Amino acid sequence: MTNTWRKLYSKIIDWQWYKNPNTCHLFIHCILKARKEESKWQGIVIPKNSFITSLNHLSNETGLTIREVRTALKNLSKCDKELTIKTTNRYTIITVENLHIYQSKNLEEKTKNDMQAVMLTTTSKECKKHVSNNKTKDKKLYGEFSNVKLTEEEYSKLLAIYESEKRLKQGVEILSTYLASKGDKYKNHYAVLGKHNWVYNKVNQTSPVRLGENYNAFI
Numbered sequence: 001m002t003n004t005w006r007k008l009y010s011k012i013i014d015w016q017w018y019k020n021p022n023t024c025h026l027f028i029h030c031i032l033k034a035r036k037e038e039s040k041w042q043g044i045v046i047p048k049n050s051f052i053t054s055l056n057h058l059s060n061e062t063g064l065t066i067r068e069v070r071t072a073l074k075n076l077s078k079c080d081k082e083l084t085i086k087t088t089n090r091y092t093i094i095t096v097e098n099l100h101i102y103q104s105k106n107l108e109e110k111t112k113n114d115m116q117a118v119m120l121t122t123t124s125k126e127c128k129k130h131v132s133n134n135k136t137k138d139k140k141l142y143g144e145f146s147n148v149k150l151t152e153e154e155y156s157k158l159l160a161i162y163e164s165e166k167r168l169k170q171g172v173e174i175l176s177t178y179l180a181s182k183g184d185k186y187k188n189h190y191a192v193l194g195k196h197n198w199v200y201n202k203v204n205q206t207s208p209v210r211l212g213e214n215y216n217a218f219i
Contacts, residue, residue, distance in 0.1 A: 006031050006032060006102045007102055008028070008031075008102065016080065017075055017076070017080065020072075020075070022064055022068045022071065022072045023071075023072040023075045023076060025062060025064070025072075026058065026062055026064065026069065026072040026073070026076065027072075027076055027082060027083075029058070029061065029062050030051075030076075030083060030094055030096050031096055031099070031102050033051040033053070033061075033094075034049050034050055034051050034094070034095070034096040034099050035048065035049070035050065035051060036048055036049060036099060036100075044091070044093075046093060047093070047095060049095055049096050049097075049099035049100075050093050050094060050095040050096070051093070051094060052091050052092070052093050053091070053092055053093075053094060054091055054092055055069055055070065055092070073085060073094075081097065082096070082097060083095065083096060083097065084097060138151045138152075139151050140152065140155075142155070142172045142176070143172050143173055143175065143176025143177075143179075144173055144176050144177065144180075145176045145177070145179065145180040146176075147176055147179045147180060147184065148172050148175050148176050148179065148189050148193075149189050150189060150190055150193075151190075154190040155168075157190075158171075158190065158193055158194070161194065161195050161200070162200070162203065167203055168193075170203050171193050171199045171200060171202075171203045172193070174199050174202055174203065175189065175192060175193060175199050
């Protein structure tokens with residue numbers, strides 16, 4: 001059976017068989033089983049709003065005894081005219097009268113759209129998380145306090161900018177000390193260490209560099 005949707009109005013609580021658990025249970029089961037389009041089974045034409053079954057099948061599917069199934073079918077077909085039942089020695093075809101009342105195309109489309117929206121949102125979040133995780137994994141920690149984050153590519157570029165390993169390490173230590181004492185407010189440590197930024201300017205001062213001096217003058 002293909003996936004489909006059925007709607008059920010709250011006014012069913014006023015239905016005469018609502019408080020009869022077996023009859024109510026079987027009726028809802030029939031609503032869910034019935035196909036809205038005409039179909040065929042082993043050469044047998046099954047009308048729209050119907051399905052082919054047997055007492056044994058209904059018993060197995062609902063958990064009711066065969067006697068309880070018979071009684072419920074009698075209530076629904078003879079007393080309430082909710083179902084039309086055609087029985088042969090091989091099978092039973094049950095038709096749900098007014099099945100269209102329980103159809104909801106708008107509900108089906110809305111639910112499908114909602115599910116697609118949820119899937120797109122979830123996929124987008126997962127992609128962003130994956131990209132974020134990859135960026136974090138690629139970065140290595142530098143400095144005395146292991147808090148300066150750079151990829152190998154960024155470190156190589158900075159090495160070219162600072163023109164020596166010693167000068168670059170000096171810059172990294174300045175930033176590391178600053179972050180440890182002031183807190184990390186920077187999104188990109190590579191940019192902070194870049195040319196003409198305050199760390200770069202501090203390393204290139206003519207006077208000797210003293211860690212911990214007035215960093216705020218350069219930010």
